[in-house]
Amino acid sequence: MKAISIDMGGSHVKLAVVENASILATDEISVDYGAGLRSVLPVFKTIIDKMLSHLGMRPEDCVGLAMGFCAMVDRTTGKVVSTNGKFDDATGIDLPAWCQTEFGIPFGLENDARMALLGEWYAGAAKGVDDVVMITLGTGIGGAAMAGGKLFRTKQVQGGTVGGHIPVLFTGRQCTCGAVGCMEAEAAGWSLPLVAKEWPGIEHSRLSTVERVDFRSVFEFAREGDAIAAAIRDRCLHVWAVGTVGLIHMYGPERVIIGGGVMRSADVIIPYIQEYVRKFSWTPSGTVLIVPASLGNDAGLLGAIPLLDGLH
Numbered sequence: 001m002k003a004i005s006i007d008m009g010g011s012h013v014k015l016a017v018v019e020n021a022s023i024l025a026t027d028e029i030s031v032d033y034g035a036g037l038r039s040v041l042p043v044f045k046t047i048i049d050k051m052l053s054h055l056g057m058r059p060e061d062c063v064g065l066a067m068g069f070c071a072m073v074d075r076t077t078g079k080v081v082s083t084n085g086k087f088d089d090a091t092g093i094d095l096p097a098w099c100q101t102e103f104g105i106p107f108g109l110e111n112d113a114r115m116a117l118l119g120e121w122y123a124g125a126a127k128g129v130d131d132v133v134m135i136t137l138g139t140g141i142g143g144a145a146m147a148g149g150k151l152f153r154t155k156q157v158q159g160g161t162v163g164g165h166i167p168v169l170f171t172g173r174q175c176t177c178g179a180v181g182c183m184e185a186e187a188a189g190w191s192l193p194l195v196a197k198e199w200p201g202i203e204h205s206r207l208s209t210v211e212r213v214d215f216r217s218v219f220e221f222a223r224e225g226d227a228i229a230a231a232i233r234d235r236c237l238h239v240w241a242v243g244t245v246g247l248i249h250m251y252g253p254e255r256v257i258i259g260g261g262v263m264r265s266a267d268v269i270i271p272y273i274q275e276y277v278r279k280f281s282w283t284p285s286g287t288v289l290i291v292p293a294s295l296g297n298d299a300g301l302l303g304a305i306p307l308l309d310g311l312h
């Protein structure tokens with residue numbers, strides 16, 4: 001089974017032609033999400049046509065086009081329902097009609113975090129596991145859950161997708177979502193510079209010399225013995241571990257998959273969260289396994305087949 005797959009990130013868009021769990025062709029473009037979605041749709045069309053032609057395929061050789069979108073979406077109507085500063089014009093675009101006009105094939109839309117979980121379930125670290133939660137640590141924190149082999153969804157479209165906004169600190173920072181002390185307001189790419197800026201003694205850390213504090217610098221400097229960087233790293237680990245326990249108590253998974261660029265430091269992150277979960281979660285069926293995502297940036301693309309196949 002073949003499909004066209006588009007993974008809409010915040011600043012990059014990945015496009016691919018996939019066959020089951022394999023990527024036949026792929027391309028990636030940088031986009032200015034502030035400029036909106038409408039202006040990049042013709043670029044998508046050009047890239048997809050080029051990939052198909054290179055493979056000697058026609059659009060109708062594909063079961064459909066699947067799109068993972070960084071927003072709240074309604075997969076039953078194929079509509080983007082609510083955005084958070086990225087591609088804000090998308091709520092007014094009829095994407096199924098665009099797909100029909102340009103390619104003549106069915107369109108499938110899903111939230112990007114759910115697509116990543118679908119991909120990991122279909123071909124990665126969640127293969128063979130039907131009760132699973134995925135957390136993606138990045139600029140924000142993505143969350144998705146699956147129960148009994150089905151993505152957790154509710155009529156209210158956000159159901160199961162806002163794990164990054166689980167509160168971990170009631171005296172915490174105001175989050176972009178309107179709540180206070182969310183996991184992502186305390187330890188995500190966007191909030192990390194704010195945490196570092198307020199840290200007592202930050203001027204004595206190498207972190208005060210970087211233009212923008214990110215996870216790479218925090219983990220790297222911590223490894224090299226920077227005490228402040230190590231303290232900030234440990235706070236991030238603690239926040240993620242507390243959030244993970246919250247998600248385990250909420251969804252009752254047998255496995256939690258953790259992905260995102262910061263998982264370059266999986267050797268530090270996984271054992272920390274695993275130990276915290278072992279100590280502090282209430283799981284009578286046994287300790288929930290914490291594992292790193294295995295598909296990296298391809299997870300969202302590989303969610304295409306299970307999404308379009310009607311399994312989900």
Ligand SMILES: [Zn+2]
Binds near residue numbers: 178
């Ligand atoms: Zn929030």
